[in-house]
Amino acid sequence: MNGAVEAANKNIKRILWKMIDNYRHWHKKLPLALLGYRTTVRTSTGATPYLLVYGTEAVLLAERMNAVCRGQLYQNRMAKAFNKKVRLRQFKPGQLVLKRIFPHQNEAKGNFTPNWQGPYMVHRVLTGGALILAEMDGEVWPKSINADAVRRYYV
Incomplete structure (x- = not known):
């Protein structure tokens, strides 16, 4: 059992070394390193550790923001096309x-x-x-x- 824990720690340590500039501030990058480790697919199981624990894939903030931006772009495009075709009804007094x-x-x-x-x-x-x-x-x-x-x- 200790061998699996040491292998996981070795991978997290490798991720941290790639992320940090100054070795004194490794603790600030640890949550991001753990998120990266937990959302990476393992070849042995074919799934992420996050999926195995929680039963669903993790939705990253960047993915959510990308989806929101795409939805906003779509809405803007549709509104522009609609406004190009539709004319407001103009009524004048006496009509x-x-x-x-x-x-x-x-x-x-x-x-x-x-x-x-x-x-x-x-x-x-x-x-x-x-x-x-x-x-x-x-x-x-x-x-x-x-x-x-x-x-x-x-x-």
Whole structure:
């Protein structure tokens, strides 16, 4: 049994000698040397000591950071492609629009009812894509509505 321990210590010692510049500070590099030793595949077992003890492979911080960076790059690329294709809806005061009827509203009574109601006139455009609508007779609605819930009315 002592032979296996001495062989392991010899390997850890060899890793430490490659990592340190000054032999006095070997204790600062010991945790990294042990991590390297425990996550290296052994030819005798075909597995890492970490896998044999914990039952799962170790995920190193560098691997996690690399995966996070790749995910962030992918998200940025997808957002750029999306923003290139999609144009924001631009509404101007006085423009005629139709308002979407959502299923939870009272106006939605069945399968054969229309999905849009109106026309309404855009009274005011707020920041963030909100609109204040007005009836055709000029009566202004008290609540704003999301610009995604309206579409242009073509005569």
